[in-house]
Amino acid sequence: MGHLITVATCSLNQWALDWEGNAARIVESIQKAKAAGARLRVGPELEICGYGCLDHLLEQDLYLHCFEMLRRILLDETCYGILLDIGMPVQHRNQRFNCRVLCLDGKILMIRPKMWLANDGNYREMRHFTPWMHPRQTEQYHLPRILQDIQGATHVVFGDAVVSTPDTCFGAETCEELFTPNAPHIAMSLDGVEIITNSSGSHFTLQKLDTRLKLIMEATRKCGGIYLYANQQGCDGDRLYYDGSAMILVNGDVVAQGSQFSLNDVEVITATVDL
Secondary structure: OOOEEEEEEEEEOOOOOOHHHHHHHHHHHHHHHHHOOOOEEEOOOOOOOOOOOHHHHHOHHHHHHHHHHHHHHHHOHHHOOOEEEEEEEEEEOOEEEEEEEEEEOOEEEEEEEOOOOOOOOOOOHHHHOOOOOOOOOEEEEEOOHHHHHHHOOOEEEEEOOOEEOOOOEEEEEEHHHHHOOOOHHHHHHHOOOOEEEEEEOOEOOOOHHHHHHHHHHHHHHHHOOEEEEEEEEEOOOOOOOEEOOOEEEEOOEEEEEOOOOOOOOEEEEEEEEEO
16 A cells, blocks of 8 residues: 655745734644645745845844744644745845745754745845855754744754655755756755655746746656645735746646635645655
8 A cells, every 4th residue: 555645735825024914824824734634734935024025135123023923833733743844034144045944843843045046037036145055965053042942952954955754755945946957856856855845936927837837747757756836826015926826746747736816815735645
């Protein structure tokens, strides 16, 4: 018999700097994923602060407020019992990184910074962030004091790493990394990672969804495994429309896909897949 697992990804209508609202929608998506029996929940890129914060990403207060909202999520016991992949910016060694924070049962497992930044078209990530330039390397990240008490530690792992469990191995990449020639999912798949997530802040342009879908299908057809894609949906206060379309693919086949255009603030899709 196969080894089955239920996984969840989502599209959220997040708003730039809407701290209370963004956190509430994240918690709602986690609760919906748990209700469906999922053991992993993936959210969009920079979902805590919203993707379109522009030069507010240069302000110190933004990073403090992100950690305040992360603390609220980590203290919420309705969010326990499921592995969380949450997007937020993080400052490390006086540099700003676009990160995935991987959490379980109120604890941070690791922080994974984005390695390839989007800097073309409507994207200006190099203005606000530094790419992580150290493949397969990690450092110790000193947690802010507001998280040290619930973490029970002062440091967590920060860098290019994956999470291994007794059943499987899980790795994260972020938006633009899927489009690069040496996408992180290639090395992760060769290292035995079975579940790969992609958290995006991808806006609508003609045929862009088709391009995304083909890239993910090719990645999972070539490397095998499970791929979960999350995206923001709607307008977050800037001039762009994010077109959702959360997806779950297995070995090149789409097993679940969310709507591209929707008035729902929270849309969660799930699939039960065989490891």
